[in-house]
Structure formats: structure tokens, C-alpha cells
Amino acid sequence: MPEEKFDCIIVGAGPAGSTAGFLLANAGLEVLIIERGTFAGSKNMTGGRLYSHSLEKIISDFASVAPVERKVVKETITMLTNDSAVSIDFQSQQLNQAQKESYTVLRADFDQWLAGKAEDAGAILAPGVRVDDLLFKDGKVTGVIAGEDEMEADVVILADGVNSLLAQKAGLKVELKPNQVAVGVKEVIELPAQVIEDRFGLNKGEGAARIFVGNCTKGKIGGGFLYTNKNSLSLGLVFTLADLAESQLTVPQMLEEFKSHPVIKPLIKDGKLVEYSAHLVPEAGLNMLPKLYSDGVMVVGDAAGLVINAGYTVRGMDLAIASGEAASKAIITAKEQDDYSAASLARYQDLLDRSFVMQDLKQYQKFPEFMENPRIFNEYPQLVVNIFKDMFIVDGSPGKPLRKKVLNHAKQVGLVNLLKDAWKGVKAL
Template sequence: MSDDKFDAIIVGGGIAGTVAAYLLAKEGLGVLLIERGNYAGSKNMTGGRIYSHSLEKIMPNFAQEAPIERKITREKISLMTDESNVTLDYYSDLLGVQGSDSYSVLRGVFDQWLQEKAEEAGAEIIAGIRIDDLIVRDGKVCGVIAGEDELEADITILADGVNSLLAQKLGYRGELKPDQVAVGAKEVIELPSSVIEDRFNCRGNEGTAWLFAGTPSAGRVGSGFIYTNKESISLGVVSTLSDLVQGNKSVPQMLEDFKNHPAIEPLVKGGKLIEYSGHLVPEGGLAMVPKIIGDGVLVVGDAAGFCLNLGYAVRGMDFAVGSAECAAKAVLAAKEARNFSEGFLQCYQSFLNESFVMKDLTHYQKFPHFLEETPRIFDGYPRMAADMMAELFVMNGQPAQPLMKNMMKHIKKVGMLNLAKDAWKGVRSL
């Protein structure tokens, strides 16, 4: 066993882990961060964006230094069928205002930068090490076990991702439930920046975030996504596990079909595949948050289930930063009081409750259930939207019919009552 005892050991080098390490090391604590991959972000395959507001508070003007890809100034939401795509397209300079802006990122690069910031602040980081278990004495977590090595600390922070085996070993949560997680597959496709700007109507360093419902997830609960990077695009699909097992199409096949859709194929034409990956995504919202506080231990980020999919926006990275900040505040208070008991560490929950993390999770707690119990969002409504657009724009020489009559026949296929109920439940859940 090592003679050294750290103030804090952090397991996991994603955004939550590296931000927690940075904040604690900056305050002079002895911090060890342990990452299973070869470097921070090496095992994180998330393709997406970070909303800047949370990290901006901790590292003002971080985007001027960080390896971000593009500032998102265009939001697109599509309802897709096999042969059509109906899109809402929103462009605004308001999306790029500092403090409320967001950026596409490649996590393998971005997380390494966060690791470097944590190291500069004084954190010690070890990569390529798997934590097999936790040191627990009389119910208190006292450190970690890696092979034959034991490393002790006053506090251990679990930031080891959605499938946190360490939290499970502590009994803080059971096996993940199929309706709480989604399976995602993603490709990073290399394209020249000029081609991306032309195809996605971007200016300079501006970019697009594009979410799809319908065909990408084979008409089941899930979505497709595209995020533009500087010289590549991140393209993928996600499908809730509980729905996936009931279908007859695998996630890799969903991804291939999505990429070859007539609305998508021209966007990726000529591109070079440079990464293919899969991952689990927490989708249960507040209902899947496990026990996150114990004697000598805190749980943060995806390991705590802090993620939110609203259909029109997916948030996880800002929650990772926010929970890391709250955890750091709790650890600093515990250090000052020399009290790392579960009772004292309840201040972590108090900090979370005061932050956007718990407020937003609470506000939207009904939305995951709404998506799960409203399959028409993923099959009936995309078809209805496509058929209504066809009525407007397809001219075949037949005598014109009253617009309302044409629209109503497609609405009736879904059902007026169903439409009204779904609208009411959707608004209430938001």
C-alpha cells in the first residue's frame, strides 16, 4: 500500500472528473485522478456539444483557449420518414452570445485539454489504470484498489460514467434498467471545412446542431443527430434500450440507413470515416439518479445519471461540469470541517439543489416518461408531417381541394383526440 494519502481521489477522466480535479487542485488539495483509458477522453465517444454557461463560470473565456470545434448558431429539428424529411430551421446570432452559447466538441481532444488544465492546477493524473474496487472500512470509503495497489484518500469521487460499476458495488444503484439508458452509435466523417460550410450553410467558425425523430431510430423511442465540427461531422443514432429489444433493426443498421437516407447522403458524400464508436447514454432523468452521497464518497456526472434529453436539446456535459463544481464545494467544506461523513457531505445535495442541475432535472422529470409512452412522436407524427407537406408542394394536375380538407385527412389518421392529448401531456411535461 502506498504511504501517500490524498485529499481526494477521482475515478474517471471525463468532463466531470477533470473539472472536479481542477477545482480541488486549484485550492491546494492533494488530488489524484485515475483514468482507465490512455488519456482523458480516450474512451469517451460522445459526439455533440457543450453548453458553455457552466464551464464559463469556472474558466472565463475558456473557448478562446480550449480546442472547441464550432460555435453552434443554427438549430435544426427534423421529422423523418423513409423517403422524406420535414425540418424546422432556426438561425440566430443570439445562439452565439457569450455565456449562453454552445460549441461542438470532439471529446478525445477536449477532455485532454481539461486534463492539462487540471495538471497545471496541481492535480496528479494517472492514465491506463483500471480501478477494480474501493477500500471500505466500517462502511466508509477510504480509497481505491487497482490490482495489488491500494491508494487512500479522505474523499473518493466516482466519475466513471453511466455504467458505474463502483457505485453498483457500493450498493448505491442496481443494474441499469432498459428504459433508463439508450444505446448510441456514432461516426465521425472527415470533410473539408469549406464543404461543411457550404453544405450546412455555416459562416466561418459557426456550426449546426441537427436532431432527427422518426426513421433514424426505426420509428421507436430514439433519435438521430448531426453536429458539425471544423473539418468533420459527428453523425449518429440513439435508441432507448427497452424499445430497441422489441424491434427488428440493430443500432449499427439504423446508423447505416440514416447515413444513406436521401436527405443525409448528399451531406456526407465524399467524406472519410475516421471514427466509429458506440456508447450508453443515461436517459431516465431524475428518476434514474441513484444514491450519490456516502461516507467518504460522492458520485458525479453520468455516473449520477445527470443527463437530460428533451428531444429538441440533449444536455449532459453542462450537467457534468455543474455536478463537479457542486462536489468540489462539498469537498472543500468537508476538508475545512475535517468531516467526510455522509451526514456532513449532504451539503453536496444542497449545492446541487441550488444549482441548475437539480432544478432542471426536477423541472423536466416527467419528460422521459412522456417520450416513452408517446410512440406516435417517432412514427405517426413524422408520417403525418410528411404527408401534409406533400399536399402543399406536390402538383400532379389533379383539381385542387380545400387546404383544410387536405390537412384534416392526415390529422385524422393520427386522431384528433390523440393529437390533443399528446400536445397537452407534452406541454405539461415541459
């Protein structure tokens, strides 16, 4: 028998769940957040950068009170071959402006802080409890089952992350397919703050974000990332699960090779490995969007596949926060009308459709398909590196006009392929 009834039960204390919990409790609703980890964030992982705009809308001064690591002021994209690299750097004063800034974060600290905000607002947080199933009555979700316990609520928010078995049980989504998710692995490598600032050319407290493409995934779909934290670096790789099956190397082997690449090695020199984690990332964007609500239930954040990987940026946390906000607004209206039916909760979908979440997902809808082109991860990094080798390596052999050298390299990829891919890339972005 159910023990007690809440206005809302939220499964998962990641950014999506805690944001919804904070806003609902602030509005006076009785909220229970259930988290399977021993504390919020204990099971969570991210590459490392939070785009602040969606959380700033909810907690305007969050960056001055939350445990954020560094404000990112420097972006670098690097194309790697086995022994060489070409990088593009981007720095701008606009990276420093409110609503436009981003911060590196470590999830164990950040998620605990956000869940703490929900608790301060009045939500009850139950860590160390795994929700196993949903309660149904007349086809409507009426609560959750955790071990022997049954807990009832007017509405349940599923914020349980990428592999949401509960959303499947609610009939909102089907099992994930290997080409819809990537696997991410990450090491946190400790280094003194001063060393980080010197190595990355940063002022005190500033941060850098680096994205790598090419040799780091051995030409498979995916890429590498490196974010600077206060006293550590977050270094990792992301691969599409479908591609991983064909790989000659295991994920740990690829990460070791990445760490010993001549570009990466000096950046992590003398660092101490303090954390290793692995996690799935939803990658198919709008193409994997589930049904977002049904009678008495809604799905938010990664559980709904709300992630945009545009190659040069990976965004999930800002979408998770915005979806938690939209779900909470819909529930506040449902509470006023005492109506938690699918028709009432459809307001969540309306709010998301009008927000940047759905608009950006639509914008990047074709990008996952574009990324399935292996030339992006093999031939193009090699082509760019070869052109730069011709420009900068002087060995006494007679010079040729640069245009001839470039054309020769381009011919190896195929001029038609180049034009076709450039056009597809422009259309996808």
C-alpha cells in the same frame, strides 16, 4: 497495504472528474485522478455539443483556449419518413452570446485539455489504470483498489460514467434498467472545412446542429444527430436500450440506412469515415437519480445519471461539469472542518439542489415517460410530412381546401390522440 493517502481520489477523467480535479487542486488539495483510458477522452463519446455556461463560470475564457470545434449558430429539427423530410430551422444572434453559446467538441481532444488543466493546477493524473473496487473501513469509503494497488483518500469522487459499478459497490445506486439508458452510435466523417460551410450555409468557423426524428430509428424511441466540427461531421443515432431488443435491424444496419437517406446522403458525400464509437446515455433523468453521497464518497456526472434529453437538446456535459464543481465545493468545506462524513458531504446535494442541475432535472421529470409514446416517432413525422406533401406537390389532380386535407391526415392519427399527446407534451416540457 495502501501506498499513500490523498485528500481526494477521483475515478474518471471525463468532464465531471476533471472539473472536480481542477477545482480541488486549485484550492490546494492533493488530488489523484485515475482514468482507465490510455489518455483522458480516449474512451469517451458525446454527440458533440457542449453548452458552455457551466464551464464558462469556472474558466471564463475557455472557448478561446480549449480545443472546441465550431460555435453552433444554427439549429435544425427534422422529421423524417423513408423518402421525405420536414425541417424547422432556428437561427438567432442570442446563440452567439456569452453563457448562451454552445460549441461542438470531439472528446479525445476536449477531455485531454480539461484533464491537462487539472494537472496544471497540481492534480496527479494516472491514465491507463482501472479502478476495480473501493476500500472500506467501518462502513466508510477510504480509498480505491486498482489491480494490486490500494490507494487511500479522505474522500473518493466517482466520476466513472453511466455504468458506474463503483457507485453500486458503494451502495449508492442499483443496476441500470434497460428503459433507463439509451445506446448511442456515432461516426466521425472527415470533410474539408469549406465543404462543410457550403453544405450547411455557414460562415467560416460557424457550426450547425441537427436533430432527426422518425424514420432514422425506424419509429423506435430515439433519434438521429448531426454536428459540424472544424473538418468533420459527427453523425449518429440514439435508441432506448429496451426498444432495441424488438428492432428488426441491428444498430450498424440502422446507421447505414440513416446515412443513405436522401436528406443525409448529400450532406456526407465524399466524406471519409475516421472514427466509430458507441456508448450508453442515461435517459431517465430524475427518475434514475441515485443517492449522491455517503461517508467518504460522492457520485457525479453520468455516474449519477445527470443527463437531460429533451428531444430537441441532449445535455450531459454541462451537468457533469456543474456536478463536479458542486462536489469540489462540498469537499473544500469538508476539508476545512476535517469532516468527510455523509452529514458533511450532504452539502453537495444542497448545492446541486440550488443549481440548474436539479431544477432542470425536475423541470423535465415527466419527459422520459412522454417519450415512451411510439406515435412521436411514427405517426407524427408521417403526419407532418403528409401535410407538407399536400402543400407542395402539384400533380394536376383537382385541389381540395387545405383544412380538409389536414383534417384527413389528422384523423388517421386520431383527433383524441392528437389532443391528448399535445397536452401531455406541454405538461412534460
